[in-house]
Amino acid sequence: MSHPYRSHTCGELRRANDGENIRLSGWVHRVRDHGGVLFIDLRDHYGITQVVADPDSPVFKVANELRAEFVIRIDGKVTKRDDDLINPKLATGDIEVFVEDLQVLAKADELPLPVFGEPDYPEETRLTYRFLDLRRESLRQRILLRADVIAALRRLMGERGFVEFQTPILTASSPEGARDFLVPSRIHQGKFYALPQAPQQFKQFSVIAGFDKYFQIAPCFRDEDPRADRSPGEFYQLDIEMGFATQEDVFAVIEPVMREIFEEFGQGHPVSSSFPKIRYRDAMRRYGTDKPDLRNPLEMEVVSSHFADSNFKIFASLLKKEGTEIRAIPAPKGGSRRFCDRMNVFAQKEGLPGMGYVFWRAEDNDIVGAGPLAKNIGRERTEAIRQQLGLEVGDAAFFLGGRPSSFEAFAAKARDRIAHELDLIEQDQFKFCWIVDFPMFERDPDSEEIGFSHNPFSMPQGGMEALETENPLDVMGYQYDIVCNGVELSSGAVRNHKLECLYKAFELAGHNRAFVDTNFSGMVNSLKFGAPPHAGIAPGIERIVMLLAGVDNIREVTMFPLNQRAEDLMLGAPSHPTNQALRELGLRMTKKD
RNA sequence: GCGGUCGUAGCUCAGCCUGGUUAGAGCGCUGGCCUGUCACGCCAGAGGUCGCGGGUUCGAACCCCGUCGACCGCGCCA
Incomplete structure (x- = not known):
């Protein structure tokens, strides 16, 4: 036996291995003690194998001491089970292994969170002992599903000529949008980086730089209060940007990608063959929301x-x-x-x-x-x-x-x-739609002032002419959402690549050129030196996996999520900095009143 | 910041409305028995500041007030 831990995995042995001497390692999933005979379900990443010990076994006594989640290595002989003893629930259910040698590689204390049986446990416990929670089959499968989905997305995007880039994590605060996470600079005391709320500007720069088709499985950071479908702090997007592209070009890329993902991983549920386009105004009138559930x-x-x-x-x-x-x-x-x-x-x-x-x-x-x-x-x-x-x-x-x-x-x-x-919802299918023609501007109900209703960097439909001649509230943007079963998967837009048009849009929203130049200098600069027309979108990874897995909580598809109060219960984040760290950063704590 | 629901054994929950003997069940845990189980079975045992604080009452898990925590939602998330 050459390898110290295993000759096979716990999901591997079949009837054809009958009679072989093998070595397995794994966790003690469950012990069934019949006094004279002892059954041990041994579990690893690949499956479960029943290991049998009887008084004839030289390690019968050791086997009697095993408890749930001990890590053990066993040597033994594969034996074909009699027909009436086959367990059809196990992939390895045709065989069992009679143990001849057994070594405890690691003991386990009494569990704060049982793995076997997966009884409901408080989320606080599940997050504190996430490494145990992740041993449970259902969470484990969802995390693996997520990994498979991401791998498939990379493959599908690559097949379409998209190139994956990495963009900075330490970047600049953007004055629009959500609250930023700030990271103090040691070299520039008193200044801060911001974590990107999305690589929005970088992906535009990528295309402006001439990389025609950008994508990234992009981490996004927003310091906003969580919801069941919105994690505190961080989440991932399939971030996409295309040069010389129209709204229709973006749709033509995303629709087949979404369809393939949902057909491959959606438990066989049918997926919309075409994604109907619904104008924002019509969606609000017909459904009262811009993310209608078309089921x-x-x-x-x-x-x-x-x-x-x-x-x-x-x-x-x-x-x-x-x-x-x-x-x-x-x-x-x-x-x-x-x-x-x-x-x-x-x-x-x-x-x-x-x-x-x-x-x-x-x-x-x-x-x-x-x-x-x-x-x-x-x-x-x-x-x-x-x-x-x-x-x-x-x-x-x-x-x-x-x-x-x-x-x-x-x-x-x-x-x-x-x-x-009235039981009218059509079950077990994925119904997609596009929401299009979002208004560029809206009137603030309190202040009566006109502001951007969505993304200020979107191209207004009709371009400069529309901005100059139409009532701003009638101008629509080339902005679009993709919605599935009432879940908003992402927003996207054709970008405004014409600087004069961008200035004009901001002017209508009450901001002069100086404001734009000051707050978006990078973007303004990039539009001065030959920016191609470009468009993009960014579907949320977790939302996709939630739909595929049929769960309604984002923490069920996240390996190590923060809790509702944005704390990491395993590692204890956030935590107090040391005085030395503060000194180096030139920071001092003040008491909150 | 605000609202809703919940908080009783390690876990899931009953008991609370209608206050009154020793606060129960299932799972788990510990010990014993059991040679074919795969949610093994049987017997026994340990395990409780009823989230915390105050009040009402002869008496509070139960009624009242406050507080803390969890989850869900609103605000927020261009």
Whole structure:
């Protein structure tokens, strides 16, 4: 036996190895002690093999001392199992190994976190003992899935002529965007680096430098509060930028990459054959959100005309104000008072006064709307609404009114809730779409001032001419999001590579040239020396893997995540610096009040 | 910064609404028994400041106030 630890792995032995003398190393997954005979499930990266010890074995006594997660090396003989003893759940279930020698390579204390059986454990424990958590099959498989996805992305991008570059981690603070992580400079005391929120500027420089197709599995750092689908601190993007490219060129690259990834790793669930393009404005109107879940078939419709000057005074008077409308969420098969009341209560819990509804039932061979709202507006208007929404007996519709911005967020939730309750969500598939034509500018509701609504560096549709002649609020950008099952996977844009046009865009957002020159000097400079038209996108890696793995928490697809309070419980980060470190950096701590 | 939910054995949870003997169950752990299990089985045992502090009460896991923590959400994330 030449190797000190193993001749085979724990996932390798088959019936064909019957009779061989072999050596295995691994963790004691589980011991089943029958007094006279002892079964040890031995586990390594590759699988589990059943090891058997009986009183005839020279190491029977040692085997009796084994506990969960001991690391051992065994020598033994592979034996074919009798037909009635085969374990079909194990890849190695046709055989077992009779142990002849056994060495304990490392003992294990009583476990703070069991590996076998994977019982639910508090996340704090799982993060403190992440190395144990990672021994558990389900987390382990998700981390391996992530690795496979990243490897496939590299392959797919490479096949398309994209070249992977590394960009700086110690870089400059960007005045726009999220909070930066700052790193103090020792050489320049009092100055700080910032960790990149994304390699946004570097990827543009790459293309401006003439590298036609850039990509990177890029680490991004943002000091913002976490959510279930948003890790505190750091995350990864498939960062892409292309020279001489239009919006359509970016779509043409990303669509097949996404489709291949989701088809290969998506548990066989079907993937949209084409990715429909939905204008931002239409998405907000139909779904109340710019990241619609297209597995949900419900679409809102504007039904203002049916309520104008009607006897439903709340809506009728509402509609007299500027910028208001009434929208209906159809609810096929939701036509019971019970269901409608439940949704109304849901609306009230969400802070609305309520949600009006009509439901339709059969009456004397006729379809009649029921509910207080139907009574108020009368039979004709109720019927017109039914016709518009294409609803039948047994269906219902819910109504929201006011300025769209005041109810759209709730409408999106309600649409989601209604579809879930009525079981209308199409399960087990990936439905993609593009959201396009985002507005370049928006009016701040408080200050009334016009600012960028998205990325200031995006190319406005219509270019300079549009900026000079159109109402800024009507100008749209070449900006786009890719959305899958209601999850925003990424944003992208055609970049504004014309300096004059960039100045003009900032001017409309209330910033003069000096502001742009000061805050974006690198970008401004790069546009002065022959910047090609270019465009890009950056899908979030974790979001993709979450969808593929079917989990709704980003920490379930991250090997060593920070907790909700942005702490590393294993290594104790963040931690206090030493006085010497502070001195070298020229920093002094002050007390927080 | 704000809101919601939760906090009882190492873990998952019951008990709390309606205060009253010794706070229970399953899993895990320890010991014993068991020669074919693979979620092995059987017997026994250890293990609790009911998150913490205060209040009400003759009496608090239970009611009230405060506080700490976890998770989820809002703000934030161009």
